[in-house]
Amino acid sequence: MATGRTHRPATRSRGIPEATVARLPLYLRALTALSERSVPTVSSEELATAAGVNSAKLRKDFSYLGSYGTRGVGYDVEYLVYQISRELGLTQDWPVVIVGIGNLGAALANYGGFASRGFRVAALIDADPEMAGKPVAGMPVQHTDELEKIISDNGVSIGVIATPAGAAQQVCERLVAAGVTSILNFAPTVLSVPDGVDVRKVDLSIELQILAFHEQRKAGEEAAAEAALPPGERAHPADAAAVAAAPRDSAPPHTASRKGPEGDVPAVMPA
DSSP states (O other): OBOSOOOOOHHHHTTOOHHHHHHHHHHHHHHHHHHHTTOOEEOHHHHHHHHTSOHHHHHHHHHHTTOOOBTTTBEEHHHHHHHHHHHTTTTSOEEEEEEOOSHHHHHHHTOTHHHHTTEEEEEEEESOGGGTTOEETTEEEEEGGGHHHHHHHHTOOEEEEOSOHHHHHHHHHHHHHHTOOEEEEOSSSOOOBOTTOEEEEOOHHHHHHHHHHHHHHHHHHHHHHHHTSOGGGSOOHHHHHHHHHSOTTSOOTTOOEEEETTEEEESSOOO
16 A cells, blocks of 8 residues: 555646646636626736735646636636636536544535535445434435445545544545545545545644644744833833723823813823
């Protein structure tokens, strides 16, 4: 068994870089939103902003598709939707099985975005006998004993694993042996797959840990910036607490007031 992805779809054989392939769904999502608003054309700058990339990178990506846009007009939204959908293989129906119908698997089963993007959930599969026959997202859950038959009967080539980590590798091996060649893995473990099988991993805990790293770094940068200030300009915790606790209409600390013709007037007036 080898670990990694060595399968080469048509897009890669035609010279489209992996990084570009990874950005195509971002462009498609932005373009679909424009299409739903009946926007006919879009500039590279506008589309790049909507997709979260820079415009030079977007134009380079689209050059691999043979789409260069029209100067002064931009890109035809509907045509780009078609081009990218065709390149991603979304102009055909892709039956998908979800294995592991716990909280996460059930949430995936209820996700409405699959059908609108060319993916049809063909079956929900779980190892728990008590789950068999129970409806989830309008479909009866089937037992893992039926996995191979389900894949064969539905022509499934994409499997989604949402099982606990301990069961994921065995499920993966059964999926591959039954003919599945692409796997979306939500289990918190690394899968070992043979050559010719693509695996995409989604690990929510890792993404949260990365965000925690960035939050810690930002806090450190703020503390360093505070430490670099002259002593007189640093915020003292006690002063900050006193300011926060003071009523909004009270006079600032160390500021006296005197009576004027229209009421209290600060002793120190702005110039």
